[in-house]
Amino acid sequence: MSDRRPIISAHFRTWRRLAVLGALMLVTSLVAIEVGPSYAADPVTITMARNADMLTFDPASTEDDPSIFVELQIFDRLVKLNAANNGVEPELATAWTVAPDGLSATFTLRQGVKFSDGSSLTAEDAVFSLTRAIDPKGSWGFLFSPIKSVTKVDDKTIRLNMSEPFAPLMPALSTFAGSIYSKANFEKWGKDAGQHPLGTGAFMLESWQKGAQLALVKNPNYWQPGKPKVDRIVFRVVGDDNSRVLLLQSGQVDIIDFVPPNQVQSLMGAGQKIQKVEGTAILRYTLNETVKPLDEANVRCAMAHTIDRAAVAKNIFFGQAVVARSLLPSSTLYHDPNADPITFDLAKAKALLAKSSVPNGFTVSAHINAGNQGYQDVTQIWAAGLKQIGITLKMELLEQTTLIQLRNAEKYSIYQAAWTNDTPDPDELLGVALDFSSQHAAHTFYNNPKAKELLLQQRRELDPKKRQVIVTELQRIVNQDCPQIYVVHVPRIYGTTAAISGFAPNSQGKYSFEDVTKK
């Protein structure tokens, strides 16, 4: 009969080798994966998917929202905005007085507050943090410009010394820029301090896988008893709008930010909760006046009149956005929608362009966020309008943070973003937009001495009625000079699962997790 080979062993030997090879590959790679610490009891973890990662924990050099919002969980400030958003409440400062001449403010610090590593909060920490905050070379010095120095009065008290009365003082101190952090820790880490925070807030940093996720855990030494109500927060970085929504819908995350407007209805229908914060951000374009012909007001205003804002609100934001009639978000104090707002008016646009040096149009490029389809679509709508008056707009897509850096280096022509106010007071936005000495007026190089004068006036004016007049005038100047082109008020839309309660972003879109619970 035929010489039968030992079939079984031949067969098995080969398969065994292949199986071993395959198994080895899988096991080796699995073994190397980083995993987070495992918990004995079941901690309550909230997972939030956000569209970008944060960059730094140093408030004085923070310019992006993801960083800001995490800093708000880790650090406390002297005061915080009250629930009605029209004043402040104590946080790290329990009491304060402003001198009658308005040139100094004294704060009494809360006692017994500890940092998350157990060390005590002292007046030195407050002085250190605020001194860095008011530094004009820092990103936010302009927010505190009249404050010239911060001094320690005694272990429980500090004093802020100002060169002139400062109306927005308290709201300014409630922003993330006024965060109080540990002096010792900051000095220990030196130039890496932005990656290793130590604060007194409800949470502390547990781990940070860059570009992937960030985990915070409860601060065991938090000074408010009974809070926070959750043990852990994980911030996942999910740049893709759609993926974030899918993650929420399938229950894989609890909270998401930047819900695309077109998904709002379907999310609500599926039982998710939508938190919409109105009118806190304005989508706008800044124009670099060092790039000709953007230095001419006629050109800029002509361009401003070619955006069909109503179409943007309807087509891109599905009715979730409101047409903007001022550079200030509508939730800001002293917002005036009737100071000659810019409208969609092609005839006027043509007339304005005809008066300029380029009546037949020109070509210009705009830098847009590659990850945000909605913003790209808005730009398309604008481009269609511009084409009608002979201007060709080219889009260049870049990642968000790179975009910011491009703008900061002032190498752009047109830049698009939505900006938010950190306080309901308009001073921050007006300062950024109109003060040439602060970041070159939001990097536009807009330099109008009259506007600057009015800006300083309103900052000093403690009478609300008189201040309204000045701020209205400023808005009118903006509408006539068009250093920035506003489009719509963009609501900040967050989505949560039905099990989450207590997540309530304020009018600036800021959220805190102290009171959040999960069923």
Add this chain to the structure above:
Amino acid sequence: MIRYAAGRVLAIVPVLFGVSIVVFMLIRLIPGNPAVAILGERASPELVERVKNQLGLDLPIWRQYLHFLGNASRLDFGPSYFYKQEVSTLTLERIPITLTLVAYAMVIGLVIAVPFGIWAATRREGPVDHAIRLVFTGVIGIPTFWMGIILALLLSVRWKLLPLGGVGASRLDTLWHLTLPALTIGLHISPILVRALRSSLIEVMSSDYVTTGVAMGLRPVTRLFSYLLRNGLTPFVSTVGLNIGWLIGGTIIIEQVFGVPGVGSLLITSILTRDYSIIQFVALVLAVLVILVNLLTDLTYALLDPRVSFRA
């Protein structure tokens, strides 16, 4: 066998050098001053000087290359100004998850391809064979990112079968989270695997020793396992090695689509943030990966086919 293995290992050395030269040249493709480009908009005169020194841009090109090699051997590719971490640390800590995804995708690809490959080969030129070939020809043309989006919609949201990206809390959980991405990539590479398996099986099926075996009354099952697969597997293994590039390409795209924090999504994000140092290093790492996989498959091939090591 040892001698063969040693020979193969030595053979990759010049390729590694070549790869390092290509990676070195990449940065110099940038129009304008590479140092300024790397720093992007954070460029201040002293930072530019620092980067110039790190890259050795003032030196003649061959000395720049040696400088580069020196840095590369210490895995010093500089810091990422965006992430504020060392490029090498940032990349290397993401490798395990990419490797897992690639291996997982390969397993799924095989699970899909092997039955169909065998089926098509055994029913060669029949309607089943044609149908299988047609379907898989269609599958080749499906863009991975599109397939990823659609599968995510169906499997993760509509039918809630699989989680959508991210990392799990434990190793097993991570594997579960990677299933949807791996499935997408596996589908993406399955047509090539089917085609390769089918053609090598057909070749083996018509070879002398098999037809002799059939003539001598060899049972089909025995024929399948003992003869066909054993010998049909070897050219198939080397095809696998050759197509690892296709596999990695698909993995890069899928990692970005599903937000898997691996080397692929790092590459794409780095392109959008103009982080040139990361791009360089990732390109190097992936090329080395391909070279190593090819080495592995060559050695596996030798293991399976004794003739190879004897010849070498």
Add this chain to the structure above:
Amino acid sequence: MSVSTLAVASPRRLQWIMAGGWSLRVGLVGFALIAVLALLAPWITPYDPTTLGLAEGLQPPSAAHWFGTDQLGRDILTRVLHAARTDLQIGTIGVIIPLIIGAALGLFAGYYTGWPDAILGRIVDVVTAFPFLVLVLAIVAMLGPGLTNFYIAITLVSWVAYARIVRGEALSARGRGYILAARSLGYGDIRIMFRHLLPNVMVPAFVFGMSDFVLDILAGASLGFFGLGVQPPTPEWGVMIAEGRNFIITAPWVVIFPGLAIIVTAFFVSLIGDSASDIVRRVHGS
């Protein structure tokens, strides 16, 4: 039944097409259809690809809009057809230029052997060590996004595949009878290479070009999807899928049709490529 029969005039070629069976015919007809539609797009499409129709955003497919509209009210059928022009161009240019460069170099290396061949071999090994997409992405990253840079990147990476194929063919063909005859007749090297060798070694290269065509379109669409290739608002299938991504749940047609366009085009081209390679294999005898 030698290779030299390949270098004969047209009637034989037509026989091959008939012999290729129905898959070759389907592939050719399908692709021709797509190409014609793409070429005629500016004239046959009912709408303009970039004009916005802001009152009619996200309409499902209907009589007025066979493929529906996207969020800016643009007709999707129009955009798909106009995008076909871009994507077919990507496939064509992405194949032809590397083919010419690669074939030329491969021809030289295969004919002369010796050190030109050794150098080419090393370069091929090194370039193929990089996954295709990785190297293309890296080059595009350095040069900047955009269609032109994409072509540069594709050319720099793709030529090696053609060089390798042509070199292999040239190596085996250089020893054949007709080449030796030509040399003994005193013909110059260049003449031999281009008049005698070239026509015979090109066929496998063209066949490979078919699958390369598909690969290039997929690469172009992938880059377009990530915002690294064709820049919006130029219609390109990958760009369209990216633009419609957010609406996949509420308006899936925005994503489905461009995707199908890619799949269908790739399918027809693959059919051509597969049957062509079957034919070549049969003719070659191995």
